[in-house]
Amino acid sequence: MDPSDRYCFSPILRWNPEVENYFIKAYGADHFSVISKALTRPSSYSCVRVNTLKSTSDAVIEKLLKIIKEKGFDGDCHGKEGSEPDENLGSPLEESLKKSPIVKCQIPGLEYVLFVKGSGPHVIDYGYVPGAPPKEVIVSRKCAEAVLRGAQVFVPGVLACSAHVEKGDTIAVSVAIEQRNPNGGWASGMTRGTVLQGLQTDPYYFERNGLYIGQGTTTMSRAGLFRASEGIAVDMNDRVFRLPSFYDVLEGEIFLQNLPSIVAAHALDPQKGERILDMCAAPGGKTTAIAILMKDAGELVAIDRSHNKAQVIQKLAFEMSLTCITTYKLDALKAIRQRNETDDINTNQSSNSLRFHDEKASSSTTEGFNSDKTCKDNVSNAIEDGGDLC
Ligand SMILES: C[S@@+](CC[C@H](N)C(=O)[O-])C[C@H]1O[C@@H](n2cnc3c(N)ncnc32)[C@H](O)[C@@H]1O
Numbered sequence: 001m002d003p004s005d006r007y008c009f010s011p012i013l014r015w016n017p018e019v020e021n022y023f024i025k026a027y028g029a030d031h032f033s034v035i036s037k038a039l040t041r042p043s044s045y046s047c048v049r050v051n052t053l054k055s056t057s058d059a060v061i062e063k064l065l066k067i068i069k070e071k072g073f074d075g076d077c078h079g080k081e082g083s084e085p086d087e088n089l090g091s092p093l094e095e096s097l098k099k100s101p102i103v104k105c106q107i108p109g110l111e112y113v114l115f116v117k118g119s120g121p122h123v124i125d126y127g128y129v130p131g132a133p134p135k136e137v138i139v140s141r142k143c144a145e146a147v148l149r150g151a152q153v154f155v156p157g158v159l160a161c162s163a164h165v166e167k168g169d170t171i172a173v174s175v176a177i178e179q180r181n182p183n184g185g186w187a188s189g190m191t192r193g194t195v196l197q198g199l200q201t202d203p204y205y206f207e208r209n210g211l212y213i214g215q216g217t218t219t220m221s222r223a224g225l226f227r228a229s230e231g232i233a234v235d236m237n238d239r240v241f242r243l244p245s246f247y248d249v250l251e252g253e254i255f256l257q258n259l260p261s262i263v264a265a266h267a268l269d270p271q272k273g274e275r276i277l278d279m280c281a282a283p284g285g286k287t288t289a290i291a292i293l294m295k296d297a298g299e300l301v302a303i304d305r306s307h308n309k310a311q312v313i314q315k316l317a318f319e320m321s322l323t324c325i326t327t328y329k330l331d332a333l334k335a336i337r338q339r340n341e342t343d344d345i346n347t348n349q350s351s352n353s354l355r356f357h358d359e360k361a362s363s364s365t366t367e368g369f370n371s372d373k374t375c376k377d378n379v380s381n382a383i384e385d386g387g388d389l390c
Pocket residue numbers: 261279280281282283284285286287303304305306309330331332333388390
């Protein structure tokens with residue numbers, strides 16, 4: 001392989017042969033190959049839920065179209081145009097997205113869901129010169145997945161970096177996919193802070209062939225990057241897949257959320273005045289969806305075992321002006337006592353009420369949230385750390 005060929009995005013899924021044979025029989029070789037390829041790519045659109053207590057789908061579409069027009073297609077990417085033709089287009093949604101970059105969900109009752117078009121894969125010139133490989137960082141898989149959905153590279157996601165990287169350097173970003181370890185688990189197995197030379201002796205050099213997800217500008221030096229515990233490490237200029245970034249966009253009016261999570265809240269059909277418990281709630285995607293469906297009237301108890309994540313729920317509820325949510329930092333497994341349990345905690349509560357053994361996450365009427373930097377960083381880190389779009 002020519003060394004320059006590795007700086008591209010062409011992942012190949014490796015299946016357990018038995019599973020692969022099963023699927024080939026079930027789907028046919030051609031269909032299975034299309035499915036297998038699609039599984040290596042991010043979604044071709046983003047899904048956004050509108051806070052109908054604050055706005056309407058039409059108003060949000062209008063505002064987003066204006067933002068997209070002002071900022072360019074995907075907010076902060078200005079790479080070369082030109083992408084591979086996408087052989088998977090053809091569903092009614094994708095056909096609609098060809099006509100307009102933002103469309104309303106056509107499922108009755110879900111008109112508050114919007115789809116925003118993305119594009120890719122794009123070809124990126126990493127500036128490879130024989131004998132002078134580009135400076136690069138390796139990021140975790142979760143970080144890479146977020147980047148391919150419009151996020152920046154945050155500090156905790158960086159695993160390794162070239163030597164002599166300074167703030168403002170152009171840098172290629174690749175991903176270290178987890179490998180199976182001897183204990184049967186999966187891990188990248190890379191020590192954070194590893195120095196890359198751009199040589200075949202670099203960790204996962206061959207495994208990273210075709211796993212370059214974009215190019216950006218470093219916001220700090222190599223030393224700073226591994227000293228810092230939070231913040232943006234690489235400001236992405238170009239990604240192989242481009243989806244609009246919704247970071248700080250129409251805060252409180254919209255929430256980026258996968259359709260199945262939205263449908264889960266919708267299927268629950270929560271009603272005004274009900275009392276609902278969300279036991280693994282952070283970052284609060286379903287919690288806030290439920291609260292909005294309840295018209296913010298009733299009681300929604302949201303718990304998460306992580307203190308920082310519980311704060312993230314509070315921040316989101318505050319942004320969305322939802323007052324029916326009460327947040328607790330609490331392990332769900334220890335959350336509820338049997339009626340006849342005889343420990344001495346909360347003995348003054350009625351026997352059939354839920355009894356919380358842990359503390360309420362600090363003040364839920366927090367005026368401080370707007371300017372609370374820690375909370376904002378917690379959101380970034382929670383996203384970085386959790387990676388899931390819930
Ligand atoms: C995938 S996220 C949940 C997403 C959330 N339901 C939403 O729709 O936004 C899983 C969350 O569960 C929390 N969690 C896991 N085990 C828990 C437990 N035993 N008690 C409380 N929270 C837990 C994690 O901290 C994490 O924030």
